[in-house]
Amino acid sequence: MRDLSALPDLNVALVQTSMVWQDPAANHAHFSALLDQAKGTDLIILPEMFTTGYSMDAAALAEQDNGASRRWLLEQARRMEAVVTGSLIIQAADGSYRNRMYWARPDGTLAHYDKRHLFRMAGEHKHFAAGSERVLLEVKGWHVRPLVCYDLRFPVWSRDSYDTDLLIYIASWPTARRTAWNRLLPARAIENLCYVAAVNRIGEDGNGHPYSGDSQVLDFHGEPLILPGGEDGVFITSLSASALAKYRQRFPAYQDADGFELSF
Secondary structure (H helix, E strand, O other), X not given: OOOOOOOOOEEEEEEEOOOOOOOHHHHHHHHHXXXXXXXXXXXXXXXXXXXXXXXXXXXXXXXXXXXHHHHHHHHHHHHHOOEEEEEEEEEOOOOXXXXXXXXXXXXXXXXXXXXOOOOHHHOHHHHOOOOOOOOOEEEOOEEEEEEEHHHHHOHHHHOOOOOOOEEEEEEOOOHHXXXXXXXXXXXXXXXXXXXXXXXXXXXXXXXXXXXXXXXEEEOOOOOEEEOOOOOOEEEEEEEOHHHHHXXXXXXXXXXXXXXXXXXX
């Protein structure tokens, strides 16, 4: 287990808001204005498919990997001097469509994670290709694992050798299933002995589906540090590495965890 005690605190901003249906330019402008409220943070988290809303019209809406939204993310990361992350519809080099979560750094570099678990009840698996790689990223020495929406229901995909300090879930999780969202997020924090930051949208999409928000940041006990309900805005908190380190030393459940191998 890594020694986290010397790491600085991590200032995290959740952007919970509605989106303009299938209009990337309008959403760029909307989020640009909101991001001004996140100045001074280290990590800014946007919802799933923040440029369009959760749409299955992949062929019409997909951008290339070097498209306008990727450039917008890098511009915002430089402007805010923070990592900015969120997902959008991308056409990959192999021609497939991906629900791709970008991790834009202020130094102009970029990483990404492609959503692994595609929500078949909405037909996502018919329009998108699933990712096959788990990704572990870093900001200020913190180890962060990015995940997207339906991934939350599959705990093995979130689990590693307890080297993750923060799990991120970005989502378009509808009001009808908010009970599952609010119960599974604390479970992921507790079982992984880590922080969880989860961003969901609010409002109604172009298909008439309402979203209740319920974005949150949870500590390693599964207790909320931020719980804005259905409010629109930017919500900021600070994560303590020293508190996480002390808890893992005091309660080293990871030493009794079962080993496993992932198969695809």
